[in-house]
Amino acid sequence: MADPMKIRASMAGDKVEVKVLMSHEMETGQRKDSKGALIPAWFIQNVTATHNGKTVLSAEWGPAVAKNPFLSFRFAGGKPGDKVAITWTDNHGDKRTDEATIA
């Protein structure tokens, strides 16, 4: 199973700023191993962020997103103590959801 994300959610003025680090190889499918064989693509394709159940961001990613991806965004309507949940799905169908409380 994939490692947990690191999610930081805090108030930035009247908005909530979310910063997420995800643990993922983000293998492009273009690299070769030491024996010259192509390493198959393995990357996060979809990311969804929700605040109190409402989607505040959704993304489609290609393999060009950097390894161990970082993502930051801001949304309105949140307050300290609210929950922000992030879910990613990769091209193998693996999923991971983690949650943070807005500070």
Add this chain to the structure above:
Amino acid sequence: MKNITIVVLGIAGAVAVGCASMGHHDEAALGAKALELMKASFHEQGQAKLDRLEQDNVQKVCSEYNGDKKIPRDVAERLEKAELANIKYPADGKYLGDWKNGERIAQSGVGMQFTDTAGAATGGNCYACHELTKSELAFGTIGPSLYNFGKIRGYTSEMQKYAFGKVYNSEAFSACSNMPRFGHKGILSEQQVKDVVALLMDPSSPVNK
């Protein structure tokens, strides 16, 4: 309790004066111990065998003179003379190869690491330490700028020979130089050294533009 404190202070005091109080004998003993420790702490991998820890004369002498401890003039002269004697100048008397090859050798840092393929073409990695041409801005500063090397010094055969010797065995001209002995240690072939000399000395080389 008091006694213990004094003992500890005694040791700390010895450390504080450390280098200064240590005579040649202490440094030599320490060096021998360090070598023993290193031999137990590395293992051979690929082309890098443990004999790479066996120091030759230059390596031994130059490991001792470091920091503020400058090499005495007589020691330096003896070392330079011995190294000069082992330079093999080209039998055909020609020092200039192809500067374009020389540029490739100057750019490449490949070779001799345990992750490199043994016997594959090696580079000189000149740009890692020297400025050479104006088109390459990613140059290091461990060595002096060699831009306009031939233009400044003159395109004479004596200067060609000097450049060949310097690349072949830098220690023959400047004891304990940081520069590898590319020819003497077999890092570059005679032809490759000639190519690098051409990069420095050929009037059409970008080094001299």
Add this chain to the structure above:
Amino acid sequence: MDGSRRRILKGTGSAAVLGLAMAAGLFRTGSAWAEWNKAAFDTKSLADAVKAMGGGAPAESKDIVITSPDIAENGAVVPFTIASKVANTESMALLVEKNPNILAANFQIPQGTEPWINTRVKMGQTSNVIALVKTADGKFYYASKEVKVTLGGCGG
């Protein structure tokens, strides 16, 4: 990050959690979850990418700002912030012109979320980078900047 503020949902692949996520309205529509525009991610040019996203010719806009260093020390990780002041921005994409496939990422920006994204992408070489904005009425706008890629270090 303060560990106590973070709660980790274990066993996220399980049906129970999936059900929970669905109940929480994580899925906008039945299959929206798995939506991934393969056609767009296969394209090699801005024009083709926009076409695959269902748009016409994009217009250059000064209301889109790309913030990044002009030189990246390593192409494996290049940080970008993209921001849009284009009215009714609905989605924002990041494209790297000289990558094998041009589209790197596309973000849907719902009402209430700032059209502002900070993320990191790979760049195979020095290239133009494009931020592409789609508005609610289906129009496309873009801005671009060049980022140079180096790799320092000892060499060899």
Add this chain to the structure above:
Amino acid sequence: MSRIHRTVIAALLATAGVALAQQPRSAVEEIERYRAALGDGNPAELWEARGEVIWKQKRGPKNASLEQCDLGLGPGVVKGAYTVLPKYFKDTDKVEDLESRLVSCMVSLQGFTPEQAKKDPFGGPGKKVPMDALVAYITSESRGMKMNVQTTHPKEVEAYELGRKMFYFRGGPHDFACATCHGADNLRIRLQDLPNLTTQADAQKAYTAWPAYRVSQGEVRSFQWRLYDCFRQQRFPELIFVSPASIALTTFLAKNSNGGTFNAPSIKR
């Protein structure tokens, strides 16, 4: 690989053209901006989190956690421990750095054999190892604290002095020593600045920035790895993980950084 990179640098700097030629430091300034932009959101945090879990996890034949491991400030004290390492430990009668101390604790507390504990020193693509994560977690608990390595025990004195000798030891086909690149001020290889590890200011700056997340490798690299890869580039044979020489050299470098504020895991190219 590196030849391609060289070409890339050459090509881009050539295309960067006249502006760069007139102001060569502007490239360096842009690279500073690049590093600053990566500072917020260091993937090393993922290793730190994983390391904390592994530290508390019951593992090995004795099914025990590492929580009672004495890292130098007493059993179980993680906060600030990295600032006093390497250090002499009575139970092993050795000077140990963080990595070798973790090996000792895996053996004594968890019942692993030394071979098992040392088996996977460094991670790689698709290969996560406990050691990297533990190192990331423990070092992160010294962030913001001052380096304070002591050489009071005779074995600490000896390790420091042997490390100093090794630092100046020239060998291999290229005659390189650590000091070749790290023994004078304001040097660089290509565009990469080289710290002068014989001066306090540079030693502090360099030592307190390891371990680091290397973006070129997508991995957190420990100080043991830093030495391992330096010796590879020195054209030496392969440095053995937590070998006595590696610990002696670390003692020399760590003590030279005393007084510097520890600020790692960091993020580097």
